[in-house]
Amino acid sequence: MKVEIVTTGSELLLGQIVNTNAAYMSQRLNDLGFDVIYQTTVGDNHDRMKEVLEHALSRADIVITSGGLGPTQGDITKEVSAEIFGRKMKLHAESKRRMEERFAQRHVVWTDNNLRQVTLPEGAEVFLNYNGIASGVVLENNGKYLINLPGPPSEMKDMFERSLKPFLQRKFGFKHIIVSKVLNTMGLGESLLETEIKDLILAQSNPTLALLIRPAGVIIRITAKADTREQAEEMIAQMEEKIRQRVGSYIYAANDENLEEIVAKLLRDNCIKVSCAESCTGGMLAQRLTSISGSSSYLDGSIVTYSNDVKTKFLSVDEDLLCAKGAVCAEVAGHMAEGVVQMFNSDIGVGITGIAGPTGGTKTKPVGLVYIGVSGKYGTEVTENHFGGTRDEVRYRATQQALFMLRQYILKNIKK
Amino acid sequence: MKVEIVTTGSELLLGQIVNTNAAYMSQRLNDLGFDVIYQTTVGDNHDRMKEVLEHALSRADIVITSGGLGPTQGDITKEVSAEIFGRKMKLHAESKRRMEERFAQRHVVWTDNNLRQVTLPEGAEVFLNYNGIASGVVLENNGKYLINLPGPPSEMKDMFERSLKPFLQRKFGFKHIIVSKVLNTMGLGESLLETEIKDLILAQSNPTLALLIRPAGVIIRITAKADTREQAEEMIAQMEEKIRQRVGSYIYAANDENLEEIVAKLLRDNCIKVSCAESCTGGMLAQRLTSISGSSSYLDGSIVTYSNDVKTKFLSVDEDLLCAKGAVCAEVAGHMAEGVVQMFNSDIGVGITGIAGPTGGTKTKPVGLVYIGVSGKYGTEVTENHFGGTRDEVRYRATQQALFMLRQYILKNIKK
Numbered sequence: 001m002k003v004e005i006v007t008t009g010s011e012l013l014l015g016q017i018v019n020t021n022a023a024y025m026s027q028r029l030n031d032l033g034f035d036v037i038y039q040t041t042v043g044d045n046h047d048r049m050k051e052v053l054e055h056a057l058s059r060a061d062i063v064i065t066s067g068g069l070g071p072t073q074g075d076i077t078k079e080v081s082a083e084i085f086g087r088k089m090k091l092h093a094e095s096k097r098r099m100e101e102r103f104a105q106r107h108v109v110w111t112d113n114n115l116r117q118v119t120l121p122e123g124a125e126v127f128l129n130y131n132g133i134a135s136g137v138v139l140e141n142n143g144k145y146l147i148n149l150p151g152p153p154s155e156m157k158d159m160f161e162r163s164l165k166p167f168l169q170r171k172f173g174f175k176h177i178i179v180s181k182v183l184n185t186m187g188l189g190e191s192l193l194e195t196e197i198k199d200l201i202l203a204q205s206n207p208t209l210a211l212l213i214r215p216a217g218v219i220i221r222i223t224a225k226a227d228t229r230e231q232a233e234e235m236i237a238q239m240e241e242k243i244r245q246r247v248g249s250y251i252y253a254a255n256d257e258n259l260e261e262i263v264a265k266l267l268r269d270n271c272i273k274v275s276c277a278e279s280c281t282g283g284m285l286a287q288r289l290t291s292i293s294g295s296s297s298y299l300d301g302s303i304v305t306y307s308n309d310v311k312t313k314f315l316s317v318d319e320d321l322l323c324a325k326g327a328v329c330a331e332v333a334g335h336m337a338e339g340v341v342q343m344f345n346s347d348i349g350v351g352i353t354g355i356a357g358p359t360g361g362t363k364t365k366p367v368g369l370v371y372i373g374v375s376g377k378y379g380t381e382v383t384e385n386h387f388g389g390t391r392d393e394v395r396y397r398a399t400q401q402a403l404f405m406l407r408q409y410i411l412k413n414i415k416k
Numbered sequence: 417m418k419v420e421i422v423t424t425g426s427e428l429l430l431g432q433i434v435n436t437n438a439a440y441m442s443q444r445l446n447d448l449g450f451d452v453i454y455q456t457t458v459g460d461n462h463d464r465m466k467e468v469l470e471h472a473l474s475r476a477d478i479v480i481t482s483g484g485l486g487p488t489q490g491d492i493t494k495e496v497s498a499e500i501f502g503r504k505m506k507l508h509a510e511s512k513r514r515m516e517e518r519f520a521q522r523h524v525v526w527t528d529n530n531l532r533q534v535t536l537p538e539g540a541e542v543f544l545n546y547n548g549i550a551s552g553v554v555l556e557n558n559g560k561y562l563i564n565l566p567g568p569p570s571e572m573k574d575m576f577e578r579s580l581k582p583f584l585q586r587k588f589g590f591k592h593i594i595v596s597k598v599l600n601t602m603g604l605g606e607s608l609l610e611t612e613i614k615d616l617i618l619a620q621s622n623p624t625l626a627l628l629i630r631p632a633g634v635i636i637r638i639t640a641k642a643d644t645r646e647q648a649e650e651m652i653a654q655m656e657e658k659i660r661q662r663v664g665s666y667i668y669a670a671n672d673e674n675l676e677e678i679v680a681k682l683l684r685d686n687c688i689k690v691s692c693a694e695s696c697t698g699g700m701l702a703q704r705l706t707s708i709s710g711s712s713s714y715l716d717g718s719i720v721t722y723s724n725d726v727k728t729k730f731l732s733v734d735e736d737l738l739c740a741k742g743a744v745c746a747e748v749a750g751h752m753a754e755g756v757v758q759m760f761n762s763d764i765g766v767g768i769t770g771i772a773g774p775t776g777g778t779k780t781k782p783v784g785l786v787y788i789g790v791s792g793k794y795g796t797e798v799t800e801n802h803f804g805g806t807r808d809e810v811r812y813r814a815t816q817q818a819l820f821m822l823r824q825y826i827l828k829n830i831k832k
Contacts, residue, residue, distance in 0.1 A: 012438075012439075012442070012455065013442055013446075013452045013453065013454075013455065014442060014443065014446050014452075015438075015439040015440065015441070015442030015443025015444070015445075015446060015452070016439075016443065017439070018434055018435065018436050018439045019434065019435050019438065019439065019455075020434050022428075022431075022435065022457070023428075023431040023432075023433070023434045023435065024431065025431070026428070026429055026430060026431030027430065027431025027432070028431070029431075030429075030430050030431060036429045036430070036431070037429065037458070037459065037461075037464060038429075038456065038457065038458055038464075038468070039428065039429065039435075039455075039456070039457035040454065040455070040456050040457075041438070041454065041455035041456075042453070042454055043453060045453075048453060048454075051475075052454070055471070059467075278699075281703070282702050282703050282705070282706025282707070282711070282715075282718075283694075283699030283700065283701070283702030283703040283706065283718060283720070284699065284703040285699070286698050286699030286702075286720045287697070287698050287699040287700040287703050287811075289698070290697075290698025290699065290720070290722070291698070291807070291808065291811075293772075293773070293774055293775055293776075293807055294775070295698065295722070296722050296723065299698075299720070299722050300722050300723035300725065300726050301719065301720055301721050301722055301723065301726035301730070302698075302699060302719070302720035302722075303717065303718070303719050303720070304699070304702045304706070304715070304717055304718035304719070305717050306706070306711070306712050306715050306716050306717055306718075307712065307716035307717065309716065310716050310717035310760065314717070344726065356709075357709070358709055359709055359710070360709075391707070391709055392707065395703075395707075
């Protein structure tokens with residue numbers, strides 16, 4: 001089944017908004033086994049819209065529009081669609097009743113303009129709108145379908161999932177269903193990870209495997225195609241098991257779950273208090289750890305120690321060491337982690353010192369060099385890291401690595 | 417002049433990426449006075465692409481493509497374009513020379529595939545690529561133009577600004593030029609701001625004024641249309657002057673300059689050291705202040721004080737006060753700001769205490785209530801704020817308000 005998506009609205013043609021609706025609908029339709037072969041955008045101009053829709057109906061089996069179902073005179077998608085299929089417009093009683101209810105709930109008075117939104121082509125199948133006023137419609141003629149969805153993304157998406165997807169299922173069945181699962185990894189580069197599971201990637205047909213680089217680490221995407229969701233999920237589970245046998249210790253999450261949420265859960269479940277001493281990340285690690293509601297249960301305090309004096313005064317980092325080796329070295333990261341445990345009387349401390357850039361790098365200590373220490377009663381561990389990217393990226397990656405080390409430290413030493 | 421934009425590539429039709437190129441080109445072309453009346457997306461399929469381009473040439477004066485200029489067999493945009501205009505493909509010497517140079521610089525060997533990228537339709541005007549390999553081309557026939565730009569956004573944008581814009585200027589002149597300037601405000605809500613400048617908004621024709629709500633505050637956008645950039649800028653300057661006379665103290669930046677950069681500059685220029693004591697923002701303010709390269713010149717240290725014990729121990733916040741009024745009150749914010757000045761021996765301290773949510777709110781202290789104190793030798797100032805939104809938004813707005821207060825404190829008391 002060939003599909004053309006037609007998005008309408010001058011704000012798209014003026015470039016004031018990016019067309020996320022076309023991407024959403026395309027992705028979902030592909031998931032359901034349909035081929036999206038064209039995406040077209042046209043303004044709210046009667047003749048141009050009519051030409052575009054007629055042309056689309058000549059080359060696709062299903063044409064899905066989004067936009068132009070609002071109450072203003074500029075909203076004409078439904079009217080032009082009805083004209084093409086030779087249908088009259090008629091007030092739709094159920095849509096009107098729901099509109100009146102919605103306005104009453106909000107203590108707002110509706111105007112005659114709003115009646116346009118519930119006046120629909122005769123003989124159309126109607127999709128009710130659970131996030132707004134404008135109903136969607138399906139027109140059919142000689143096996144060609146013209147389907148009008150609303151433009152606001154929340155209304156379009158809800159109507160797509162709630163009404164259009166079951167409609168397509170009923171009319172066309174789905175040849176197959178496609179399900180993906182993402183495994184989030186850290187600690188192995190892309191090429192090392194590929195080496196470990198290369199035979200699985202090469203042997204792939206269904207499910208398929210892909211490695212993708214994300215700011216938070218490398219992800220492994222497993223995609224399975226099957227007749228039912230259950231079958232697809234079973235195929236994914238089998239493949240995931242094989243992958244975990246090889247590189248399980250590097251997988252910290254599935255489906256892009258936040259690392260801070262995972263660490264927060266570990267800290268809470270094991271009644272651990274954490275504190276951080278941050279130099280180059282300047283508070284970003286504390287900010288990520290406290291982005292979780294209820295973080296006061298595992299964090300009492302944290303410190304940003306930019307200057308050497310502050311490192312010495314509050315964290316007891318050795319002055320001679322700072323003189324001899326500078327602030328960016330493994331020993332200082334370790335001392336910072338140990339010092340911050342003392343300072344806040346916490347169970348685990350994290351120390352971060354490095355060069356975030358873009359300036360301040362030298363030949364021996366280049367931009368991106370970051371030492372991270374994690375310390376507690378099971379000892380102190382320090383890693384040397386070389387992160388690429390902008391100042392923001394270096395800082396983000398340093399906090400990501402720190403969270404990963406925190407997770408490993410708890411799993412290895414503490415977790416019940 | 418009517419323009420149709422044709423973007424190509426299966427990743428768009430699969431919904432794997434959002435079509436930001438179409439939005440960028442549309443916005444810029446509208447700025448230059450062209451009417452973008454259609455945007456079409458098609459895959460790398462010879463027959464479909466040919467039909468789409470021919471159809472586009474039948475209804476627009478200028479057709480601009482993006483995508484499909486790469487080295488693989490799937491990249492066919494240039495070849496299909498040449499076919500439509502009856503041109504042969506020929507190696508382009510200057511493009512090839514630049515490609516060889518580029519590969520040599522990177523110590524990479526080019527392959528025969530890459531020659532496809534520098535093989536161009538005969539008789540085409542060529543746009544050299546300063547961010548990649550693939551040259552762009554302009555084909556003309558009977559007053560209709562077909563222009564191929566590369567797909568990667570950085571290459572497309574550079575070629576648009578460097579080559580396409582001057583080309584369009586030369587061929588068509590610009591009827592007018594549109595220039596916008598944004599004034600960033602804080603401290604007045606949208607409706608109060610509107611009241612102050614309502615007559616200017618209503619009297620608008622050219623330049624026009626719009627008020628828009630952004631996470632960082634309300635912005636005033638001034639847009640002028642004129643024959644030259646100089647004229648447009650003069651019109652904007654006059655309108656800006658009128659606006660500043662009324663609400664100047666609420667305008668902290670122009671064209672979305674970051675508030676952290678503005679504050680960083682003030683701190684640096686006036687040799688001021690700052691430190692923060694953060695409760696609900698958990699390090700976000702320190703993180704924003706240290707996101708600027710060179711921040712060690714104005715920040716030695718900063719602390720996150722989540723628990724009451726830590727507030728008392730390091731900031732000398734009065735225990736009895738914490739008992740009597742709780743941690744979220746104006747007095748505690750003031751004490752935190754004063755305490756952190758002592759702790760780090762800084763010139764100015766900022767204290768933030770509040771309820772970020774989503775849980776933890778009460779009837780008298782609801783989610784979003786945040787007290788912010790700024791303290792230094794010119795005294796201590798505290799504001800009570802009620803921020804809306806998610807946990808992240810409350811925290812972001814609190815740091816935004818803190819930066820704004822820091823700016824005001826320096827401007828009022830210290831700035832030379």
